[in-house]
Amino acid sequence: MAKKDKYLVGLDVGSSKTCALIAEIDEEQVRFLALGAAESKGLRKGLIVNLDSTVSSIRRAVEEAEGVAGVPVESALVGVAGAHVRGVNSRGGVTLGHRARDIERDDVRRAIDAARNITLPEDREVLHVLPHEFIVDAQVGIRDAIGMVGQRLEANVHLVTSSVAATQNLVTAANRAGILISDTVLEPLASAESCLTQDERELGCCLLDIGGGTTEVIVYGGGVVRHTSAVPVGGDHFTNDLAVGLRTPIPEAEKIKRRYGCVSASFLQEDGAIEIASVGDRPPRTIFARMLTDIIEPRALELLSLIRDDLQRAGLIGQIPAGFVLAGGGARLRGLDEMAEHGFHLPVRIAEPKGLADLPELVAQPEYATVVGLVMYGAKARRTAPQRAGNLVSKLKAMFAGAS
Numbered sequence: 001m002a003k004k005d006k007y008l009v010g011l012d013v014g015s016s017k018t019c020a021l022i023a024e025i026d027e028e029q030v031r032f033l034a035l036g037a038a039e040s041k042g043l044r045k046g047l048i049v050n051l052d053s054t055v056s057s058i059r060r061a062v063e064e065a066e067g068v069a070g071v072p073v074e075s076a077l078v079g080v081a082g083a084h085v086r087g088v089n090s091r092g093g094v095t096l097g098h099r100a101r102d103i104e105r106d107d108v109r110r111a112i113d114a115a116r117n118i119t120l121p122e123d124r125e126v127l128h129v130l131p132h133e134f135i136v137d138a139q140v141g142i143r144d145a146i147g148m149v150g151q152r153l154e155a156n157v158h159l160v161t162s163s164v165a166a167t168q169n170l171v172t173a174a175n176r177a178g179i180l181i182s183d184t185v186l187e188p189l190a191s192a193e194s195c196l197t198q199d200e201r202e203l204g205c206c207l208l209d210i211g212g213g214t215t216e217v218i219v220y221g222g223g224v225v226r227h228t229s230a231v232p233v234g235g236d237h238f239t240n241d242l243a244v245g246l247r248t249p250i251p252e253a254e255k256i257k258r259r260y261g262c263v264s265a266s267f268l269q270e271d272g273a274i275e276i277a278s279v280g281d282r283p284p285r286t287i288f289a290r291m292l293t294d295i296i297e298p299r300a301l302e303l304l305s306l307i308r309d310d311l312q313r314a315g316l317i318g319q320i321p322a323g324f325v326l327a328g329g330g331a332r333l334r335g336l337d338e339m340a341e342h343g344f345h346l347p348v349r350i351a352e353p354k355g356l357a358d359l360p361e362l363v364a365q366p367e368y369a370t371v372v373g374l375v376m377y378g379a380k381a382r383r384t385a386p387q388r389a390g391n392l393v394s395k396l397k398a399m400f401a402g403a404s
Contacts, residue, residue, distance in 0.1 A: 009065075015211060015214075017039060076182065078185070143223075201220040221316070241299050260289055308343075353366075353369045
């Protein structure tokens, strides 16, 4: 393996922070090397609104990670998220001939291509094609069709589409910061890579990636992705509500939310006094913890209501017995997991990213689920690439052997 191929870099450019994680591919495992983080102000709801600010944020995060790891960053996988990302299920198929025959890898690829061949507006592109199942001569529920015998092969897939401009702006920002983008990955798909167990994926589970501007939703069932979407409420909405309700600056509101915020008075351990800064030159004031819950609770209920509506529209509300996993910085809001558990009558847990060797406890936190997952996604893609290349080499050898 070439020296530069030993390293993988994940880049999570969010509405509130940008993270860069450097990992090393060490034989069979992926080893954590360094994490860099910088404040981000150039995005709103997953869309870049200030390119220079975004470039600066990426540069600072990458430089911090480079300084710790002692490794220069040339390329990275970047996460894509926001309200512009949409998921849709599609089906397509191919006829294999007049007689039943063995299904080959190329047939599977053609069936998937037929399923992805939907008409999209000019400003949208396909980010991922995630196969659900295959149907061979009306036999449904087939995970792997290669080697089976049939006349017609169909594929059910989940297509993730995104705005061409939004994704290109993200790539441009990274390029300006001196980083080549090797792949663009849906952020909740990356988070799922580091947070969900195989049992949860099989049984049926919903991961909520609660970012600053939006909450990304991804639903698994039967081991595959069934649904992806985003709802327009994130952690910044709670912060802004507190800033307006308490008449305090936004940085102060963010600090109060993190330290004392709770979604409901019923989850409060004590209603202590809190001193907060006022706007302008006015003197500080004293409030009580219960006053925070009065402001936070309506927004938390709105978030859960939007998620319920989204799952109902997708017909999945009764198909996630493994419950919810909360990732992203917003997952830290005290009591949100319990409120979701009571509201949905399903198990809820806070994400703990895993899968990288030597991952410090400080990074095994819900807000780093995406950046850890990006590196794991990249490592998995690299493992399957040589396999595909090996299959191609075998085919070529067979062809030449036949010719001679």
